[in-house]
Amino acid sequence: MEDSKEKSSKLAKFLVVFFPFLVGFTKHQTGFVLGWSAILPKMQADNSTSFDVSDEDVKWLLSVTGIAGMAGTLVTGPIIETFGPTRVIVWIQLPSIILWLVSAYTPYLSLLYLGRIGLSLILIIxxxxxxxxxxxxxxxxIRGSMxxxxxxxxxxxxLVMYVxxxxxYWSTAVAVGAVTTTVVFVLCFFLPESPxxxxxxxxxxxxxxxxxxxxxxxxKATEEMKTLIASVEATKQSTVLDQIRQLKHCRNYRPVLLLVAIYVLRELGGEYTIFNYTVYMFEKAKVNIDPFMCTVLVGATRTIxxxxxxxxxxxxGRRPxxxxxxxxxxxxxxxxxxxxLLDLPEASWVPLVALLVYVASYGFGLGPIPxxxxxxxxxxxxxxxxxxxxIFWYSLSVFAMSYMFPxxxxxxxxxxxxxxxxxxxVALSIIIFCCFPETKSRTLNDLEVAFKRKSKRQKEVFNISSNIEESVQGDTGCETSHF
Structure with missing residues (x-):
């Protein structure tokens, strides 16, 4: 009997880690979509296809992610609130499987665009x-690790797509996306719905x-549930319109504005273009290593x-x-x-090392944390x-940078x-230093007041030893001073 209880306890602890990890595992498709750009040079050089991919097509195929993202944000909120996050994750895998197969075996350039747009839309949703x-x-x-x-x-x-x-052959590489998505589709049936x-x-x-x-x-779960119920009952939030109304409160729109700033400045800092134009970039920089090998090196560095x-x-912690x-x-x-700029032939390895430092730093903090x-x-x-x-502002930034980069x-x-x-x-680091609260080990309910109780939060997070008088305007919960 005790052995049975012990096994049950171990299984429960395993599932506590497995469920959020499985949700994260679905994100491998994003890596496939981003790494898809590495097959474009091979596709352009392939004379056996019934269509040609021009340099202008390359620019648009890499830019449609942003366009699809801006369109997708119009339906993302209503879809999630209507069907539930877990249900959306499960059933969105089916069109993804079809789109990977269409992208791999299409006889027409138009269907290639359709596959790219559809997969980008799913990525954004x-x-x-x-x-x-x-x-x-x-x-x-364990939330940070998950x-x-x-x-x-x-x-x-x-990394897998780069390799x-x-x-x-390029179509085989693309078709692998359908295989892995099928595995995800089956496993996600075991996920619990969002509490x-x-x-x-x-x-x-x-x-x-x-x-x-x-x-x-x-x-702690019982106490968290009590707090969650109290929060839900105190504020009507079951529909998208309810949530739009709640955006008038400073404690709600301030974190959203901060995240928008982080996403936009990160993209203006070259994130999407570096990982999508990797092969073209190394060819342009005249690095004395095979560009595809450099690309694989980039993928491995980011993964580690x-x-x-x-x-x-x-x-x-997130902030440091x-x-x-x-x-x-x-x-x-x-x-x-x-x-x-110096263009020193004997130092052509320096841009490669610098780019790998960028990739490692991005993978260590700037990529996952936002x-x-x-x-x-x-x-x-x-x-x-x-x-x-x-995601709308992220998508707009992705489109602007990917289209304008060439x-x-x-x-x-x-x-x-x-x-x-x-x-x-540099501008991004300044904004984070001035405005960002530490979230490590804090419950989601606790973080909801992080942008409301200003003076106490500043002393705790930023260690600013100053006396700040807190005042509230009307019923919005908004302080008169800026954080």
């Missing part, structure tokens, strides 16, 4: 959904069962850094990692830009609509382009 669900299903003591697993899967997917682009979504829809018993299944401490981040993020990696990425971009913060910082009353707003290189050159990246990354 699940973009805010995955970190939100991971945060809700993760015990606070959120980092999302970036590990993106990096892993990116397949080098070793396999926060269930509570918002009045299904308190199901919410309690779901929450108890994903927490190490049953006592992401694993290190998952191990250390709950120990070091974000500031430090933003500055490291800025320094790497600056170094890369300077040496590209996605995790989407799940941690957006308050319950505006979780769906707040995530959609963040134009920037043609106009300024690769060196000055990297120098501009460093400026935005």
């Amino acid at each position: 699940t973009g805010p959904l995955i970190p939100l669900l991971i945060s809700e299903l993760s015990d606070p003591t 959120l980092a697993s999302e970036e590990i899967m993106v990096s892993f997917g990116l 397949m682009a080098q070793e396999l 926060f979504w269930l509570a918002r829809n009045g299904q308190y018993e199901r919410a309690k069962t779901s929450l108890l299944s994903v927490r190490f401490s049953q006592e 850094a992401s694993i290190a981040s998952a191990i250390l993020v709950d120990r070091l 990692l974000l500031i430090g990696t933003s500055l490291l990425c800025a320094a790497a971009s600056l170094l890369c830009g300077v040496f590209l 996605w995790g913060l989407t799940g941690e910082m957006i308050p319950t009353p505006v979780r769906s609509i707040g995530g959609s707003i963040c 134009e920037m290189i043609a106009l300024m050159g690769l060196g000055p382009t990297f120098l501009s990246f460093s400026v935005f990354l």
Whole structure:
């Protein structure tokens, strides 16, 4: 009998980790979509296809992710609130499987565009959904590591696609996406539904069962459930319109604005373009190594850094990692830009090293943490609509940078382009230093008041020894001073 209880306890503890990790595992598709760009040179050189892919097509195929993202944010919030996060994750895998197969075996360029747009749309719909669900299903003591697993899967997917682009025929490499998605589709049937979504829809018993299944401490889970019910009953938030109304409160819109700033400045710092134009970039920089091998090196570096981040993020905290990696990425971009401008043949390896430092720093903090913060910082009353707003601005930035990157290189050159990246990354580190609260080991309910109780929060998080008089305007819960 005792052995049976012990096995049951071990299984329960395993599931506490497995459920949020499985949600993060679905993110490998994002890595496949990003790494898909590595097959384009092979596709352009393939004379056996019934269509030609021009340089203009390459630019648009890589830019449609942003366009699809802006369109997808219009439906993301309503879809999540209507069907539930877990149900959306499960059933969205089916069209994904079809789109990977269409992209792999299409006889027409138009269907290639359709596959790319459809997969990008799915990527954007699940973009805010995955970190939100991971945060809700993760015990606070391991939430940082579980959120980092999302970036590990993106990096892993990116690396796998880079390797397949080098070793396999391009259509075979793309078709692998359908195989892995099928595995995800089957496994996701075992996921519990979001306890926060269930509570918002009045299904308190199901919410309690779901929450108890994903927490190490049953006592803390019970207390968390009580707080969640009180929050839901105090603020109507069951529909998208309810959530839009709640955005008028400073405690709700401030974290959303901060996350928007982080996403936009990160993209202006070159994130999407570096990972999508990797092969073209190394060819342009005249690095004396095979460009595809450099690309694989980039993918491996990002994966290793992401694993290190998952191990250390709950120990070091989000704030120092974000500031430090933003500055490291800025320094790497600056170094890369300077040496590209100098154009020293004997130092052609320097841009490669600088780029690998950028990639490692990105994978260690700047890549995984903002996605995790989407799940941690957006308050319950505006979780769906707040995530959609963040992804809209992220998508707009992705489109602008991916479409304009070739134009920037043609106009300024690769060196000055990297120098501009460093400026935005320094600005990002300043904003994080001034405005960002630490979220490590804090419950989601606790984080909801992080942008409300200003003076106490500043002393605790930023260690600013000053007396701040807190005042409230009307019923919005908004302080007169700026945080």
